[in-house]
């Protein structure tokens with residue numbers, strides 16, 4: 001607790017930095033200055049393999065509140081401190097020590113894996129060679145003051161455009177660094193392939209692709225899962241029903257207080273970019289894991305079904321089907337799994353991203369060995385490259401469009417709902433663009449923003465391939481554009497209903513011109529924001 005209290009002042013500081021860095025839009029790299037290698041007096045963590053008497057026994061470990069990393073039919077891998085280790089051993093099940101973290105070491109390199117310094121150097125090189133395609137950012141700092149470096153890859157990188165933001169994050173667990181190499185390889189592939197490879201060119205032109213290759217730089221150097229405060233960052237995000245009760249609202253607060261600095265930085269960055277699809281890389285298993293990891297009342301080992309369960313299966317398959325070993329898994333059919341059906345955890349990045357912003361976020365376990373020899377990276381890359389691009393391309397499917405003010409044409413930050421689905425997405429304040437990934441079908445949707453009359457549209461057809469475009473012009477009830485809702489607007493609405501004037505201009509709720517539109521305008525003229533009744 002003391003360690004947590006010691007860093008509580010940081011999120012505000014980071015927030016300030018983030019604002020500055022993201023808005024400057026330039027190439028900003030902060031080179032790592034810390035040479036620390038170990039975690040000082042942090043107590044040891046044991047990595048334990050626990051043999052399970054039955055497949056259902058894993059639930060008992062979850063209920064003990066342990067940090068579980070992996071569960072198979074026969075065993076679980078857990079990260080335990082001394083008292084947790086004693087508790088596990090008291091169960092009487094066979095326990096084997098796999099590793100003790102932090103590992104005592106005098107080595108200065110991280111077994112050939114690239115660290116913050118290497119990444120800073122690469123980003124600096126790329127931003128100078130490809131200034132038309134990328135920008136580098138520091139989205140925060142670790143406990144030991146190493147930068148959390150991100151690169152944004154898109155054509156015209158300084159222009160906010162109608163493109164979905166997509167993302168990969170790696171090494172949230174410091175002892176699972178393969179994803180860092182995958183992110184760096186992916187960035188290089190996009191930059192070098194732009195203009196020659198059609199698929200790469202399309203992704204770079206039509207999305208804003210962000211890569212944050214190393215979320216836990218202290219853990220990488222110390223060879224530990226956890227950060228330098230001995231906190232598991234993928235258990236540190238706000239927990240639904242405990243720390244927050246529903247999706248974000250425009251203008252709302254994120255509440256980063258008390259989070260680890262790495263977690264708070266990722267939260268601020270997520271709020272700023274509204275990622276449409278995102279994946280975070282892990283090691284220790286081979287599966288594309290999708291939300292929910294946790295739903296109140298659903299026991300570990302039972303699927304926790306989100307409103308987008310079918311969609312999540314589809315996008316997870318878009319990853320696994322291009323990773324042949326993952327798809328051929330004998331533990332997980334087709335290489336995908338609902339997080340809670342595997343084993344439930346609280347405080348995961350994927351649950352928070354999805355529940356807060358509607359981001360389709362996957363936890364991508366890309367190998368049974370957490371830290372294989374660096375010489376095997378070309379093999380890993382060959383097995384993940386097409387999966388990585390295929391998954392991000394799903395951001396271009398479903399329904400997309402611009403939400404604007406009907407009178408001024410300015411972008412509107414709106415909440416975008418699919419009727420019958422309780423998880424919204426959001427349009428951006430800067431451009432007004434929204435991107436709602438959906439499976440092929442027919443949908444009704446609703447757009448809501450403070451001060452505006454909600455807009456609804458039915459019979460929206462989604463087919464395979466590029467997203468259906470639905471642009472929306474929201475009305476405040478001000479039909480004549482004089483910046484007030486008053487008697488003259490009511491008169492225009494009445495006239496339209498009598499067949500004098502444009503019916504479209506007086507249709508303020510998207511459902512065709514009717515008496516309801518007049519009621520909306522009357523209500524707004526007297527300051528009522530509720531929907532007309534009757």
Ligand SMILES: [Zn+2]
Pocket residue numbers: 173176281282283
């Ligand atoms: Zn992990």
